[in-house]
Amino acid sequence: MSEQTVAIIDYGSGNLHSAAKAFERAAREAGLDDTRILVTDVPEAVTGADRVVLPGVGAYADCRRGLDAVPGMVEAMTEAVKTRGKPFLGICVGMQLMASRGLEYEETAGLNWIPGDVAPLEPADPALKIPHMGWNTLHLDREHALLRDIEIGEGGLHAYFVHSFALRAAEPADVVAHAEYGGPVTAMVARDNIAGTQFHPEKSQRLGLALLGNFLRWRP
């Protein structure tokens, strides 16, 4: 594969250094040595990148405000993803921001790329703890290139989750995988060239590195 640049969007949401390191290792393991990982808050770098990653930790409204506070960033992301068709990966709140709106503390508009709301987790068993925190297995709702060759299901590999809110997709076809936590919890969504994970692939060891490797090879 030829050279490629991956832009990890820096909008003040947590530490992106370890995420960048995880992508670098995934690139090495996937044999994609010509992959350049760029942590950036420059909109032009995002429009010019071959792949775009939107991480995010913290509260929904805070993350949205942070993203809006970088002049031209939402426009740059939209240009890269919608006009240029670049592969896009949202992680945790970065994935939630792809929804229509977030309902954490206050109602906040999302990017509306995956129609649906980000609503509080309400497990059927009231004894289950909130946040949903730790290692859970994934259950496939439909095949997707990002999960290729990854062993999932109850006996499969685990992904690391930490969240109290989850995306409820309006279109069931957008949901690629869910976790079980007192009912199904959206774990991964995708539509066209965009994908998002509620779990943290950069913290999910084998499953995570394999997924990031698949993302770096993804040709949607």
Add this chain to the structure above:
Amino acid sequence: MLKTRIIPCLDVKDGRVVKGVQFLELRDAGDPVESAKAYDAAGADELCFLDITASHEDRGTLLDVVSRTAEACFMPLTVGGGVRTVSDVRTLLLAGADKVGINTAAVKNPDFVAEAAEKFGDQCIVVAIDAKRVSVPGEAERWEIFTHGGRNPTGIDAVEFARKVSDRGAGELLVTSMDKDGTRSGYDLALTRAIADAVKVPVIASGGVGGLDDLVAGVRDGGASAVLAASIFHFGHHTVGEAKSHMAAAGLAMRLDP
């Protein structure tokens, strides 16, 4: 299904592991990063660094350790010890910690927990509760918060405090029995259970592990979502893998990924 987590905890002083980690074939057993890598490879579900550096000025050393660990280990890392301000929390998160443990500062001012949780999200705020039993046999069990390694009583009821900080946005509670810590006689299961039943957030049991059955009891009887241990792993009494197999055999859901 969500799994029970095993969290090895390393005490770090001036950038070095205190007490060392003896079971691992490490070139430098005092290097927290080397130990972290070994625990990562051994299948630990998370890792915890407790900074016991006396002076606040030596913080740079810890930050360097945290950032080198985050670069090398793709697993969740909690860092606690000496966290007093929102700026301390931010600095640790930016260095690469996924969660930050708050102890004395939360006791002095529970609103600090709310402030930190609003800024960085509930998910990264762990409140560390150090408690000692203060009830006498025959009366209802009661525990009190102690600070400064169990030396200073505060008069604050531990279960009430747990409720208060979880209402203010703590995403998780690390509950350490100061009576049990270092005794190798098992967790204070009544304390763990009392707090786990009182709050909605996950509880990590800590203090007193002597053997693998103690880990099982922490979850089954204590109601903990995760178990923290130090010496049984560091001194080679057991590996993380053995602990996981033992807990799985006892019927607990464990992550056994290769």
